[in-house]
Amino acid sequence: MLLAEASEVLSEYVQHSQQQDTTIFRDKPPEILRQELDLSLFPEHGVGKSEIWHDVRTICATATNTWNSGFLYKLYAAPTPIGVVGETLLGVLNNNAHVFHASPAGTLIETAVAAKLAQLAGFPSQTAAGLTFPGGSYANLHVLMTARNERFPEIKSAGLCAVASAKPVVFTSCHAHYSIDKAAMAAGIGLDSVVHVPTDQSGCMDPVILRRMLQDAVDNGQTPFFVNATMGTTVLGACDPLDAIADICDEFKVWLHVDGSWGSPLALFSGDTMTPTFKIPQGRINSLTINPHKLLGAPLQCSFLLMRDGLNVMRRALGLGAGYLFHADNPDATDDSGSLDLGDATLGCGRRPDAVKFWLMWRYYGTQYFVDRLNHARRMALQLADMVVQRDPNAYGQWRLVSKPQSTCVCFWFVPQWLLVSGREGPDFDESLDLATRKICNRVNASGQLLMDYASVDLFKSCSSSDDSCQKTIDNLVKYTLPAFFRIPLNNPDVTKTTLVAVLNSIEKATRELYKDK
Amino acid sequence: MLLAEASEVLSEYVQHSQQQDTTIFRDKPPEILRQELDLSLFPEHGVGKSEIWHDVRTICATATNTWNSGFLYKLYAAPTPIGVVGETLLGVLNNNAHVFHASPAGTLIETAVAAKLAQLAGFPSQTAAGLTFPGGSYANLHVLMTARNERFPEIKSAGLCAVASAKPVVFTSCHAHYSIDKAAMAAGIGLDSVVHVPTDQSGCMDPVILRRMLQDAVDNGQTPFFVNATMGTTVLGACDPLDAIADICDEFKVWLHVDGSWGSPLALFSGDTMTPTFKIPQGRINSLTINPHKLLGAPLQCSFLLMRDGLNVMRRALGLGAGYLFHADNPDATDDSGSLDLGDATLGCGRRPDAVKFWLMWRYYGTQYFVDRLNHARRMALQLADMVVQRDPNAYGQWRLVSKPQSTCVCFWFVPQWLLVSGREGPDFDESLDLATRKICNRVNASGQLLMDYASVDLFKSCSSSDDSCQKTIDNLVKYTLPAFFRIPLNNPDVTKTTLVAVLNSIEKATRELYKDK
Structure with a gap:
């Protein structure tokens, strides 16, 4: 009854949000929004139904509108409607995927979907497996901890200082997501022991330098145990050269993780033709992160950590086998439901079975939908890059591409005219362009x-x-x-050339308005 | 449209699930359930609408039924309907509470609700604050990492081995949740450096022993930096003596965290009368975990970590200030929206604004609902304990309470008659009782x-x-x-004396059937 009414209120919101002239973000100070939301009011007695729909409508109006094709702000976009149904289903079931009996359907769906994704990633079908985590950062955190404890099993009980003389060290590119740094910091490795490998001009990790840095570390008595490569860097959307990196990791016997939180769907679903550098070297990486809540349109959050060699690696590295919860001693167990208690392979306890919403999406749309969606995003990215390159300089400024988009993310500058005529390029130019980009974007x-x-x-x-x-x-x-630039990740299937034109026009318009007196 | 149809399918499921004779758990092997769910079928093209509602119905039928008052399996129960609306709302909004502009409403609601809870916990209103995390374990993990980095700021960059000589050590009771052990293991402290403090017979940490163990650690050159006390232990539902522990933590200058994931609502909402030992010493603890998804009926997951001294402690300890995401340099910032970028205070990145569903619950039901809900659960627990104590021994066995319930969790044995007559109690008796409990429970x-x-x-x-x-x-x-016992957490507001009688009758019936030949 409540849910039926909610579905009316929310459907209305979604329809309104998708219209072209709808506000995407209301640029009001938090204080004003707080008042609108009545956030000082924690009622003693319930406010009743009509008031609650008023609340819901106010929340919707105060939220950021992700349904509109003009939402180009982050690496995710509008959720799929069937994904929203999945969220509702998870809420209704209230099943907890820490132990099998508390979530039989969620557990089986999670293991099946993760195994399927892991097979698409080229992991051997006997061991291909994975788990969901509440975001790619937590997936990365878990795999770094797992690799640490696999390489140095004594850490689990004796602590990191027991292997102090080994000086464990982590490698990742300068353009990798900060969660690798945070994971190493959390793990007690320390930020100073995270080696940031330089990239080439397009943002890809330089394997020659990686090899040199690994060798330097070994020569200095350090123990490299974890290399993170990125498939789809956060800003430029680049893919590190995985084949070359896998060779090096083989040579140094280091765990190779690929953070494909954003970009790995391009490798798993879209084939070689659209983004040929997004390719996983068959069976040569240890683990992969993939977030269907980004490029594939699942509602936040839906992240998988996929393991080449199965979940027992994580159980061994991170599990404690808490007997009160995980009844490994079940006298009546006649099947594999014990090994389906997924929680002990994680640092958490209660787990939302997020895979269910992705499973529903997969069933409802089919694999081809993911392929089409990715190919569309890629085409839009190439088109936007073309438009930037081909758009003539005008009275307000000049367009410049930061680098050719490797995936679905386009980065470019609009250099205001007054800056172009102000003199030659150099540090001052860069500083002015940096500030101008940020001010234009805000406007x-x-x-x-x-x-x-x-x-x-x-x-x-x-x-x-x-x-x-x-x-x-x-x-x-x-x-x-580099001076700040515009970064436009393409994702929403509703984006068309009209959206892209609006992006460029809006930047020109904002520049004109900002600098009309210059 | 899809959501409207879903609300019909799901409302039907909920109505059916609440009926008394509905199945709560289908005890079938995973292989059978996998077939029912058609988990080998990842279609190339979408299956269409009618098939998807078939899928949803199958998932519901294969899930564990948490809506029924007979679901007494875990520390959570049926979700509130308005909480489910909140899940749907979160799915529709698809807002990400890592940065303010990506989730203005979610961010403001989270900060307001967390501040309110922190004030109810007795934290000073100027600094009382908190954040949601995807479960109490992650809240505990974050606070342990925060306390570690606050005590030893050099760890952040130089790593744990830089303070190896300090030998950091963590204290928690033997009955605390395993997430404290996992957090210490993850942090590189190592399980050997987690001191498990013995409890008294009712499961409360013994403060005299805690003090002795802290002193011993200091005498041994270790540095205690974190004491976890539990408000509502996982099995017995006990509350550690917080006043005495706070005195000791003051003396040793140690961070005092209270894991109230399960039990702290009893302190924050139900007043002194029902559970007088559940009381937070005003302003004397550093942090508190509370999971509204347990005793308060929010859908999984909804967990808060509350900080006495504000969020900047966490930002300082865990933040990196990743510039691409957190625009601390925003040239147009005129308000506090920068400090409302909540993600950098965590080890994660993307964040679901889970506080929204709890805010909707609070608005819809009012504070009094929480009070009533908790008091009902407490009354049911006392009643079940009374029934266990007063129920006459019969032909099948004898009832024994493990300990008087301190909160809403009741633990007891049913000792089968054949075991009572088999001889005197001792190790063999304990082993037989342990096995009997597990077999009876499974049956x-x-x-x-x-x-x-x-x-x-x-x-x-x-x-x-x-x-x-x-x-x-x-x-x-x-x-x-102790030999395994039945643990019944009371939570669902629909539980009545009839449910409790059914629990005891079912145990007697299962015993009779199991041991009819004995």
Whole structure:
């Protein structure tokens, strides 16, 4: 009854949100929004039904509108309607996938979907397995802890200091997600023992430098135990060269994890043609993170950690076998339901069976939907990049692509005209462009019709100068920071060329308005 | 449209599930359930609507029924209908509470609800704050990491081995949740450096022994930095003596965390009268975990970590300030929205704004609902304990209470008659009772009409014997393990005396059937 009424209120919201002229983000100070939401009111007695729908409508109006094709702000977009049904189903079932008997359907669906994804990733079918986690960061955290405890089993009981002399060290690219740093920090490895490997100009980890850095670490008495490669970096959407990295990890006997939270669906579903660099070297990586809540449209959150060699690796590394919960001693067990108690392979306890919503999506749409969705996003990305390259300079500024998009994320600048005529390019130019991008982006977002983001990355160039101000990372490489640029991740299947034109027009318009007196 | 149809299918399921004779758990092998769920079928093209509602119905039929008052299996029960609406709302909004602009409503609701809970916990209103986490284990993990990095700030960069000589050590009771052990293991502290403090006979940490163990650790050159006390232990539902523990933590200058994942609502909402030992010493604990998805009926998951001294403690300890995401340098920021980017205070990135569903519950039902719900659960627990004590021994066995319930969890044995007449009590008796409890419980569950669990705990007794087989924990305390007993957590507001009678009758019936030839 309550749910039926809710479905009316929410359907109305969704229909309204998808319309072209709908506000995506209301740029109001938190204090005003707090008042609108009546956040000081914790009633002694319930407010009743009509008031609660008023609350729900206010929450919807105060939320960020992810249903509109103008939501280009983050690596996810509108949730699929059947995914929302999945969320509701999870809420209704209230099943907890920590032990099998508390969530038989959720557990079986999770193990089946994870095994299927792991097989698509090229893991051997006998051991291909995985688990969901509440986000890619937690998946990455768990796999780093697992790799640590597998390499140094004594850590589990004796602690990290028992292997202090081994100096465990982690490798990841400069463009990798910060969750790798956080995981290493949490694990007690320390941020100083996370080696950030420089990338090439397109944001891909340089394998030659990785090899040198690994060798340097070994020569310095450190023990590299974990290399994280990224399939779809957070900002540029680049894919590290996995084949070459796998060779190196073989040589140094290091766990190779691929953080494909964002980009791995391109490898698993879209085939070689659209994004040929997004390819997993068959059976040569130890683990993979994939977030169907990003490119595939599952509602937040739906993240899998896929393991090449099965879940027992995690159970051994992280499990405690708490007897009060996991009844390994069940006198009546006649089947594998004990090994289906998934919770002990994690650092958590209660687990939401998030795989169910992805399973429903897969059933309702079929594999081809994922393929089409990814290919559409890729085509839109290529089209936007083309538009940026081909759009003529005009009275307000000039368009520049940061790099050719490797996947579905497009990064570019709009250099205001006053900056172009202000003199030659250099540090001052970069600083001004950086500020201009951020101010233009904020102004576009304040209009409420589009929501986009800016970002920056560090890159490297050769430096043979002996100038001390060159901050050398390895040999003659010098790190420099790009001025902030617009980063547009394509994802929503409703995005069309009209959306892309609106993006560029809005940036020009905001620039004109911002700098009309310049 | 899809959601409207779903609400019909799911409402039908809920109505059916609440009926008295409905199956709660289908005791079938995973292989059979896998076939029913058609888990080998990942279709190339979508299966269409009618098939998807068939799938949803099959999932419901294969799930564990948490709506029925006979679901007494875990520390949660039926979700509230408005909570389910909250899940649906979260799915529809698809807002991500890592940064404010991606989830303005979710962020503001989370900060407001967490602040309110923290104030109810007696934290000073200027700093009382908190965050949601995907479960109490992750809340505990985060606070342990925070306390570690606050006590030893050099760990963040230099790693744990930089403070190896300090020998950091964690204290928690023998009855605490395993997530404390897992968190310490993850943090690199190691399981050997988790000191498990013995409890008294009712499962409460013994503060005299805690003090001795802390002193011993200091004398041994270790550095105690974290004491976890439990408000509502997982098995017995006991509350550690927080006032005495707070005194000791003051003396040793140790972070005092209270894991109230399950039991803290009794302190925050139900007042002193029903569970007088559940009381938080005003402003004397550093942090508190509370899971509204347990005693308060929010759908899984809804967990808060509440911080006495504000969120900046966590930002300082765990934050990295990733610039691409958290725009601390926003040139147009005129308000506090930067500090409302909640993600950087956690080890995660994307975050589901779970507080929204609890806020809707609070608004719809009012505070009094929580009070009434808790008081009802407590009354049912007292009533079940009374029934166990007063129920006459009969031809099938004898009832024994493990200990007087301190909160809403009742633990007891039913000792089969054949065991009573088999001779005097001792190790053999205990072993037989342990096996009998587990077999009886499985048989009750196999009936499908009730779902309950068994558990065991370690307790301690004085031992002045010099026998070497006495495994001494501290001085003359000897640990022993209770034979498995039935553990019935009360929670569902629909539980009545009829449910309780059914529990006891079912146990007698299962015993009779199991041992009819004995």
